[in-house]
Amino acid sequence: xxxxxxxxxxxxxxxxxxxxxxxxxxxxxxxxxxxxxxxxxxxxxxxxxxxxxxxxxxxxxxxxxxxxxxxxxxxxxxxxxxxxxxxxxxxxxxxxxxxxxxxxxxxxxxxxxxxxxxxxxxxxxxxxxxxxxxxxxxxxxxxxxxxxxxxxxxxxxxxxxxxxxxxxxxxxxxxxxxxxxxxxxxxxxxxxxxxxxxxxxxxxxxxxxxxxxxxxxxxxxxxxxxxxxxxxxxxxxxxxxxxxxxxxxxxxxxxxxxxxxxxxxxxxxxxxxxxxxxxx
Amino acid sequence: xxxxxxxxxxxxxxxxxxxxxxxxxxxxxxxxxxxxxxxxxxxxxxxxxxxxxxxxxxxxxxxxxxxxxxxxxxxxxxxxxxxxxxxxxxxxxxxxxxxxxxxxxxxxxxxxxxxxxxxxxxxxxxxxxxxxxxxxxxxxxxxxxxxxxxxxxxxxxxxxxxxxxxxxxxxxxxxxxxxxxxxxxxxxxxxxxxxxxxxxxxxxxxxxxxxxxxxxxxxxxxxxxxxxxxxxxxxxxxxxxxxxxxxxxxxx
Amino acid sequence: xxxxxxxxxxxxxxxxxxxxxxxxxxxxxxxxxxxxxxxxxxxxxxxxxxxxxxxxxxxxxxxxxxxxxxxxxxxxxxxxxxxxxxxxxxxxxxxxxxxxxxxxxxxxxxxxxxxxxxxxxxxxxxxxxxxxxxxxxxxxxxxxxxxxxxxxxxxxxxxxxxxxxxxxxxxxxxxxxxxxxxxxxxxxxxxxxxxxxxxxxxxxxxxxxxxxxxxxxxxxxxxxxxxxxxxxxxxxxxxxxxxxxxxxxxxxxxxxxxxxxxxxxxxxxxxxxxxxxxxxxxxxxxxxxxxxxx
Numbered sequence: 001x002x003x004x005x006x007x008x009x010x011x012x013x014x015x016x017x018x019x020x021x022x023x024x025x026x027x028x029x030x031x032x033x034x035x036x037x038x039x040x041x042x043x044x045x046x047x048x049x050x051x052x053x054x055x056x057x058x059x060x061x062x063x064x065x066x067x068x069x070x071x072x073x074x075x076x077x078x079x080x081x082x083x084x085x086x087x088x089x090x091x092x093x094x095x096x097x098x099x100x101x102x103x104x105x106x107x108x109x110x111x112x113x114x115x116x117x118x119x120x121x122x123x124x125x126x127x128x129x130x131x132x133x134x135x136x137x138x139x140x141x142x143x144x145x146x147x148x149x150x151x152x153x154x155x156x157x158x159x160x161x162x163x164x165x166x167x168x169x170x171x172x173x174x175x176x177x178x179x180x181x182x183x184x185x186x187x188x189x190x191x192x193x194x195x196x197x198x199x200x201x202x203x204x205x206x207x208x209x210x211x212x213x214x215x216x217x218x219x220x221x222x223x224x225x226x227x228x229x230x231x232x233x234x235x236x237x238x239x240x241x242x243x244x245x246x247x248x249x250x251x252x253x254x255x256x257x258x259x260x261x262x263x264x265x266x267x268x269x270x271x272x273x274x275x276x277x278x279x280x
Numbered sequence: 281x282x283x284x285x286x287x288x289x290x291x292x293x294x295x296x297x298x299x300x301x302x303x304x305x306x307x308x309x310x311x312x313x314x315x316x317x318x319x320x321x322x323x324x325x326x327x328x329x330x331x332x333x334x335x336x337x338x339x340x341x342x343x344x345x346x347x348x349x350x351x352x353x354x355x356x357x358x359x360x361x362x363x364x365x366x367x368x369x370x371x372x373x374x375x376x377x378x379x380x381x382x383x384x385x386x387x388x389x390x391x392x393x394x395x396x397x398x399x400x401x402x403x404x405x406x407x408x409x410x411x412x413x414x415x416x417x418x419x420x421x422x423x424x425x426x427x428x429x430x431x432x433x434x435x436x437x438x439x440x441x442x443x444x445x446x447x448x449x450x451x452x453x454x455x456x457x458x459x460x461x462x463x464x465x466x467x468x469x470x471x472x473x474x475x476x477x478x479x480x481x482x483x484x485x486x487x488x489x490x491x492x493x494x495x496x497x498x499x500x501x502x503x504x505x506x507x508x509x510x511x512x513x514x515x516x517x518x519x520x521x522x523x524x525x526x527x528x529x530x531x532x
Numbered sequence: 533x534x535x536x537x538x539x540x541x542x543x544x545x546x547x548x549x550x551x552x553x554x555x556x557x558x559x560x561x562x563x564x565x566x567x568x569x570x571x572x573x574x575x576x577x578x579x580x581x582x583x584x585x586x587x588x589x590x591x592x593x594x595x596x597x598x599x600x601x602x603x604x605x606x607x608x609x610x611x612x613x614x615x616x617x618x619x620x621x622x623x624x625x626x627x628x629x630x631x632x633x634x635x636x637x638x639x640x641x642x643x644x645x646x647x648x649x650x651x652x653x654x655x656x657x658x659x660x661x662x663x664x665x666x667x668x669x670x671x672x673x674x675x676x677x678x679x680x681x682x683x684x685x686x687x688x689x690x691x692x693x694x695x696x697x698x699x700x701x702x703x704x705x706x707x708x709x710x711x712x713x714x715x716x717x718x719x720x721x722x723x724x725x726x727x728x729x730x731x732x733x734x735x736x737x738x739x740x741x742x743x744x745x746x747x748x749x750x751x752x753x754x755x756x757x758x759x760x761x762x763x764x765x766x767x768x769x770x771x772x773x774x775x776x777x778x779x780x781x782x783x784x785x786x787x788x789x790x791x792x793x794x795x796x797x798x799x800x801x802x803x804x805x806x807x808x809x810x811x812x813x814x815x816x817x818x819x820x821x822x823x824x825x826x
Contacts, residue, residue, distance in 0.1 A: 022618020
């Protein structure tokens with residue numbers, strides 16, 4: 001073989017090695033994070049941690065029941081606000097395409113999607129906390145809902161646009177009014193895709209911390225009231241991790257494990273749904 | 281002279297500035313099968329989409345001239361009433377994917393929010409599926425999804441769905457072009473039998489199919505009705521040279 | 533006309549909800565402007581290049597945070613780009629099929645981990661590690677600082693750049709690659725002379741998108757950057773970003789002007805990410821036009 005070819009082959013081998021290394025290195029931090037979460041989290045995780053309220057600062061023990069319940073309340077509030085709004089707005093974008101408003105709304109959704117979550121927090125503060133004069137679960141729910149909204153709007157639109165025209169026309173040809181056609185044929189046909197989008201958006205906001213700092217604020221007591229401040233797992237992790245107490249650091253890891261399991265479950269559910277949709 | 285169910289007078293159809301139909305006068309005879317044939321782009325699909333006012337759904341589309349259904353101008357009737365009287369079957373079988381066979385047949389009622397008593401619903405399902413020659417094949421699987429059926433069965437399900445609301449006129453847009461020859465043959469047989477209860481207008485680009493199923497045939501070319509008459513007459517003694525050219529495969 | 537009425541009602545209803553989305557976006561901009569008005573009026577444009585951040589004296593300038601944000605974001609981009617490019621090429625061209633699925637999943641997992649958990653890991657793993665490094669380099673051993681924040685950001689933005697890059701790389705037409713292979717090109721030569729030139733603007737768009745993420749990222753950065761309101765004099769120094777200073781001080785902002793200044797920082801951040809996202813969009817749109825809808 002002549003020299004040029006040998007050199008080219010060597011170059012190719014070196015490049016393959018380099019690309020492989022570059023691709024494998026990012027797995028190291030991921031492995032480290034998951035490993036440490038598992039090790040440090042599991043050792044601190046027990047039933048008492050999940051079912052009791054926090055102890056006063058500096059005192060050992062206690063749990064994060066308030067934060068688990070709080071996260072559930074916040075996600076429920078955010079979903080109740082964002083899911084119907086997002087689906088209806090998405091329907092508008094997909095069904096009334098040839099107007100100027102849909103174009104503007106699409107741009108607005110993209111703009112919201114790119115807005116840093118801390119800025120969304122400021123908006124919820126201005127729109128809910130200031131008029132109410134105090135922090136509240138509702139304010140946190142509004143912040144999370146604004147983050148969920150563009151994701152739901154755009155996935156709903158993308159999924160519904162794919163529903164075949166034939167299907168719409170055959171409903172109309174049966175004498176069905178178009179609003180019923182949209183709600184009973186188009187939406188159910190795209191429902192799996194819409195649900196996937198909703199689950200992914202919930203998974204995304206479940207771990208959001210920044211927009212909750214000055215809206216939901218946190219609350220060491222168990223609360224279910226939308227008008228009261230409320231705690232959330234991400235808030236607890238932040239507050240404990242930056243506290244000076246070793247026992248709280250331990251609890252931050254345990255809370256992180258709970259949170260990551262929740263987020264991964266939501267992601268897996270969304271992926272399974274998406275796969276089922278492809279299969280159909 | 282046959283009695284007429286639908287009559288057009290100087291029907292012109294446009295997509296924006298494009299004129300697709302250039303003044304059509306046709307009388308569709310009651311309880312007969314009428315085939316509309318012609319090369320692609322001749323306006324045959326547009327013609328039948330005018331009959332149930334689906335044409336006007338396309339942005340920028342409009343019509344001129346009159347269409348009378350049972351003597352009444354369809355633009356003066358309620359849209360939903362027109363579509364109840366004029367059913368439609370599409371080129372590709374398209375049962376609603378989220379509904380069972382049973383619900384698909386009842387879709388015209390269910391989707392419009394009409395409540396049916398259970399016995400009545402069952403009667404409609406059975407009758408419609410029998411009319412569509414599908415009952416024997418699916419009577420034990422009524423609650424399975426319609427999408428599990430074969431292509432030919434799906435198309436017959438769509439026919440049952442259209443028949444369930446008791447239309448006077450059934451429009452079919454190339455109903456067998458997406459089917460294999462055997463399934464297509466069964467649908468053709470069905471079409472010939474349907475005329476006992478309903479008038480059928482079937483669009484086809486398949487000359488042989490028109491010859492097999494239709495009592496009357498219309499030949500459309502470039503948006504004009506070139507010739508219309510009893511199928512046997514049109515096929516054996518076409519009046520217009522363009523019809524003859526089309527029938528002998530000179531174009532399209 | 534019962535049905536037509538229903539149709540009209542439904543259209544109006546769905547349009548109202550669509551308008552709500554538009555209102556939130558426009559209202560957001562208006563709200564930020566109104567809330568930050570005292571600061572805009574008092575400090576004017578000099579807000580952008582004033583270094584002082586003194587809540588007691590009521591003097592506010594955003595320069596340290598603008599610099600902190602830009603330095604950490606670009607440093608993160610610099611660290612992460614070779615890896616995201618490598619991962620994307622690996623996933624699209626080099627990886628055996630069995631590995632591809634697992635690798636793709638792990639990259640998605642990286643994107644799914646909440647920011648606050650990256651921050652926690654940063655505090656207890658990365659900060660001690662950087663401190664050791666700083667001691668070895670005889671630098672002040674803060675551990676926390678702009679460099680640590682950049683490292684965390686680099687990991688966090690990697691999935692975004694990777695997924696966009698991979699999508700573009702897998703759009704390279706098979707016949708182009710096969711043409712080159714048929715001429716006897718090696719895989720590296722195909723990558724270097726066919727794939728990378730073809731996908732260049734897409735790779736750029738992915739990088740810009742990742743930059744948008746980095747600019748607005750809050751929690752992980754807040755937890756490891758050291759939270760010092762001074763302009764940084766070295767990449768290892770503790771400082772603050774626009775997002776982290778808002779996260780840290782918003783609930784403490786008691787005076788009107790203090791709050792307004794923080795909101796103005798939010799407004800600037802909003803505008804910067806807007807510009808960056810428009811840029812990324814513009815590049816991908818242009819890409820679509822060029823490729824004729826591939």
